[in-house]
Amino acid sequence: MSNRLTAVLVGLAILLFLGYSSIFVVNERQQAIVVRFGQIQDVKTSPGLYFKLPFAFMDADRVQYVENRALRFDHDNIRVQVSGGKFYEVDAFVVYRITDARRFRQTVSGDQMSAESRLRTRLDASLRRVYGLRGFESALSDARASMMQEVRDDLRPDAESLGISIVDVRIRRTDLTQEVSQQTFERMKSERLAEAELIRARGNEEAQRRRAIADRQVVELESDARRQSEVLRGEGDAERNKVFGEAFQRDPNFFEFYRSMSAYANALNGNGTTLVLSPDSTFFRYFNNIDGAAPAAPAAPAAPAAPAPAPAN
Numbered sequence: 673m674s675n676r677l678t679a680v681l682v683g684l685a686i687l688l689f690l691g692y693s694s695i696f697v698v699n700e701r702q703q704a705i706v707v708r709f710g711q712i713q714d715v716k717t718s719p720g721l722y723f724k725l726p727f728a729f730m731d732a733d734r735v736q737y738v739e740n741r742a743l744r745f746d747h748d749n750i751r752v753q754v755s756g757g758k759f760y761e762v763d764a765f766v767v768y769r770i771t772d773a774r775r776f777r778q779t780v781s782g783d784q785m786s787a788e789s790r791l792r793t794r795l796d797a798s799l800r801r802v803y804g805l806r807g808f809e810s811a812l813s814d815a816r817a818s819m820m821q822e823v824r825d826d827l828r829p830d831a832e833s834l835g836i837s838i839v840d841v842r843i844r845r846t847d848l849t850q851e852v853s854q855q856t857f858e859r860m861k862s863e864r865l866a867e868a869e870l871i872r873a874r875g876n877e878e879a880q881r882r883r884a885i886a887d888r889q890v891v892e893l894e895s896d897a898r899r900q901s902e903v904l905r906g907e908g909d910a911e912r913n914k915v916f917g918e919a920f921q922r923d924p925n926f927f928e929f930y931r932s933m934s935a936y937a938n939a940l941n942g943n944g945t946t947l948v949l950s951p952d953s954t955f956f957r958y959f960n961n962i963d964g965a966a967p968a969a970p971a972a973p974a975a976p977a978a979p980a981p982a983p984a985n
Contacts, residue, residue, distance in 0.1 A: 694726045696735045703773045705736045705782060715773045736782050738770050742839055745788040747795050752803040760808060762799055763845040766791060766827065768836050775835030787834050791827060795841070798826035808846070816843065 697720075698704045704716040706724055713733065716722055717740065724733035746765040753759050768791070770776050780786040802819050810819065824841040831838045920927040 694723050695721060696724060697721055698737075701739065701741050702737045703740045703770065705738065705773050705777050707734045707736060707777075712774055712777055717773065736777065738773050738776060738782055739784070740770070742767055742769055743784070744768075745792065746844075747792050750796055750799055752800050754803050754806060754808045756807055758808065758848075760803070761845070761847050762803070762843060764795065764799060764823075764841065764843045766795060766841050767839040768831060769839060770835060771837040772832075772835030775833075777835075779834050787836060790834065791831060791836070794827055794830045795823065798823045799843075801826070808848075812846070819843070 696704060698716050698718070700719045702719075704722065705712060706714040706716070706722075708725065724735065726733075744765055744767050746763070748763045750762045750764065751759055752762050773782075776782055776787065780790070802822050806815065806819070810816065820841050820843060824838050827838045827841065916927070919930075
């Protein structure tokens, strides 16, 4: 009984092993290549459960999985020369898919690294050619898109020979090399300095122009103000003379008295001025007489009496 049970268990184990070795699963991100004795028997591109011959260790049926999604590889620090003769460093990447798993297996044995190595060599050559036909400014302008399309079209024939389809090619970075960067910096510095000098010269010219306009306006304003002041001063003097004339006509004595008092105030204001005048001069006539009349002349002294005649002898 025990021997029969053991045989049954061994048989079940063999059946389970054969069943496990005869099935394989393909998910939505994979493709499966069934290889029998080194020859491709089938390619499974749809997800699901599939069967094959067991005993893969005897090289009967082996399953090789390859990617069924968009893949990417980068290629950095590519030294390219543009049409002007200068060198630049470029970083790029390629997006691709394995669309023909059978050819991919036949050309590179299904090795993704080998396929990317071959594409990287072709990408390097294509970038050098595309940049060599253009100037550096093209990579920074709208022409960048056409440059990437041109590189992509260059890669497609080689990629198709590997069972690969190129989805897109992108340039991530385009920089000057160290020596070119320094030269460009010096050139840009010189251009900026020249532009600054031009702007400064224009600013000085504009400042001088505005200063001249301002000086002219100041002269015009001063002249106009001086003219108006002279007119007003003349009008004021005329009005003052008119008032003085009216005052003189109303009371000539008072007007004379006022004029003399004004003259005293201006002449005797304590400024240290010395005046040598006679007290009975006309200037001081109001000092001795409030009416301004001239003082009376002093009486002449009497003549001495004549001597008496001598007596006759």
